[in-house]
Amino acid sequence: MSNKTAVNVAVVGATGAVGQKMIETLENRDFPINELKLLSSSRSAGSKVTFKNEEYTVEEAQPESFENIDIALFSAGGGVSKKLAPEAVKRGALVIDNTSAYRMDPEVPLVVPEVNEADIKENKGIIANPNCSTIQMVAALQPIRNRYGLKRVLVSTYQAVSGAGNEAVDEMNEQSKAMLNGEEYDASILPVKGDKKHFPIAFNALPQIDMFEDDGYTFEEKKMINETKKIMHMDTLPVSATCVRLPFAVSHAESVYVEIDDETVTAQDFKEVIGAGEGVTLQDNPSEQEYPTPLSAAGKKDVFVGRIRKDPDVENGFHLWVVSDNLLKGAAWNSVQIAERVVANNWL
Amino acid sequence: MSNKTAVNVAVVGATGAVGQKMIETLENRDFPINELKLLSSSRSAGSKVTFKNEEYTVEEAQPESFENIDIALFSAGGGVSKKLAPEAVKRGALVIDNTSAYRMDPEVPLVVPEVNEADIKENKGIIANPNCSTIQMVAALQPIRNRYGLKRVLVSTYQAVSGAGNEAVDEMNEQSKAMLNGEEYDASILPVKGDKKHFPIAFNALPQIDMFEDDGYTFEEKKMINETKKIMHMDTLPVSATCVRLPFAVSHAESVYVEIDDETVTAQDFKEVIGAGEGVTLQDNPSEQEYPTPLSAAGKKDVFVGRIRKDPDVENGFHLWVVSDNLLKGAAWNSVQIAERVVANNWL
Missing domain, CATH: 3.30.360.10 (Dihydrodipicolinate Reductase; domain 2)
Structure with a gap:
């Protein structure tokens, strides 16, 4: 993507404590979304979530869910990230992962924008969101x-x-x-x-x-x-x-x-x-x-x-x-903040 | 006192959180008590407290309350200790004070028996019980x-x-x-x-x-x-x-x-x-x-x-x-423990 003004965003773990805050934060920040896809485990699939006065149905996260997604925010546990983040990357999405799955991977930048925003550029498809504390x-x-x-x-x-x-x-x-x-x-x-x-x-x-x-x-x-x-x-x-x-x-x-x-x-x-x-x-x-x-x-x-x-x-x-x-700076807000910096700097 | 086997004990602040635990601890430890006097502010005077199946009436703490008392355990706030501990000492009682009133007084030993039991002997009538933490x-x-x-x-x-x-x-x-x-x-x-x-x-x-x-x-x-x-x-x-x-x-x-x-x-x-x-x-x-x-x-x-x-x-x-x-090691038990060491070592 380059110079798109709005992006296609997926939230994985949309019904969890952090996923709910991610959706709220995307709404409060008026994040430039073209298409929003809310994903979860099969157990929570079918749940309804309201975003900007529109009702969304949460879908089960599958490899194909990431077709046409620009940014995928993951917060559904390390196992889900291990399995599906590479599938999202393969399909061209930039993954911002809130689990511990990739944080210490030397190939993956671990980012708090106030501290090391420039590391975002070094990503190979996955950016890790650090631990809340x-x-x-x-x-x-x-x-x-x-x-x-x-x-x-x-x-x-x-x-x-x-x-x-x-x-x-x-x-x-x-x-x-x-x-x-x-x-x-x-x-x-x-x-x-x-x-x-x-x-x-x-x-x-x-x-x-x-x-x-x-x-x-x-x-x-x-x-x-x-x-x-x-x-x-x-x-x-x-x-x-x-x-x-x-x-x-x-x-x-x-x-x-x-x-x-x-x-x-x-x-x-x-x-x-x-x-x-x-x-x-x-x-x-x-x-x-x-x-x-x-x-x-x-x-x-x-x-x-x-x-x-x-x-x-x-x-x-x-x-x-x-x-x-x-749940905000420790998780959802830091993830959305990384996504904002990606879009603002045209780093997608 | 010397070689008495049982002592006269006063508890000042008998209705407070620590005072209640002091009374419980004296009972549980089977502390060698001859006479027990339970004292408080005028507001709580008249309350009934059971000690070893006997009912005691809490009396208002006054200077005269300490006549014939061997050991006075104070836990009724620094103001009460400042006012009444010297009165108790004047009447021959050894004061073990759980407030901060005298802790840093160079004339007053500050005692945790496991650490500085020997300091007990240096007292001039008042021993301070340290802060709980x-x-x-x-x-x-x-x-x-x-x-x-x-x-x-x-x-x-x-x-x-x-x-x-x-x-x-x-x-x-x-x-x-x-x-x-x-x-x-x-x-x-x-x-x-x-x-x-x-x-x-x-x-x-x-x-x-x-x-x-x-x-x-x-x-x-x-x-x-x-x-x-x-x-x-x-x-x-x-x-x-x-x-x-x-x-x-x-x-x-x-x-x-x-x-x-x-x-x-x-x-x-x-x-x-x-x-x-x-x-x-x-x-x-x-x-x-x-x-x-x-x-x-x-x-x-x-x-x-x-x-x-x-x-x-x-x-x-x-x-x-x-x-x-x-309330125990941090207050009541440490105070009673000091009293036990005083009696055991014949330091009254």
């Missing part, structure tokens, strides 16, 4: 890196249940009601649907997101570590993460510690630099109790940063609190 | 310090609502019910009752515990920083903290990063050392999804540690996840 962190780190250099990153996350899908949110709500009424409850989804044991998330905290690896880190923690280095093109940046699931539906929060190259920077300098970052909104005024929370960030596209403080002992160390809607 | 962290750090030395501590907390009292838990529950039913809700207690603004805690996370200080840290964060140094007698240990309130009733969790002196230690070594710590239970078996959570730790006296991992980049850096019941 990684996206908001690198968006907050980028202005810091640009101004001061980055020496080290440590993060402890406070992650929303919707990151595990709509059914995990339903489970949290059911457990919450039961606990509040003093009734029995059970757990069958969190921390990881496919893992051996399940624990209640309501009125609790689960220090496991995704499966454990042999070294005791979870795959979610590894995603934050490895994806951060890839997106920022900083292969040797020390990064570590502890990822925790918490009982709220939307928005991930992160307690981030960063060390920079410069020892003379004040917290005030740091705030100004972060506040000027693309896609970042500073909410940091302790005397007025201004700081972001999961509820305050929900439904918004930006990454919100507050609680910026200099470490008491380490002159080049700073603490910050980073919050963003995990 | 500090107690569980230093209990987990002590075996590490003893074996490997400590170079640095960074912590991000996940703190339960009961730390702000019973009425904060009621507020969380009411907000939760309203949100689940799609009804209106309001907030009037958290993050800090006496601060200007209040935000909902249900299905949310509030990065403010206690009031802000001028440097952007909260008083809760300062407590963790300063109390850790005092309890461990490590005045120059670098410590920093980010404290966050979360929607669960009981048990604080903490993501702790520690640097030790030794670069050759493995995660397995580290687990063994922590597991052998006094008052600490290791719950760390990722392949079986074993790790502590707020729900699993609630109602138990120990400090539970899991998710122990070596930092991917820093040879002497380790990450751990520390969970304990904030």
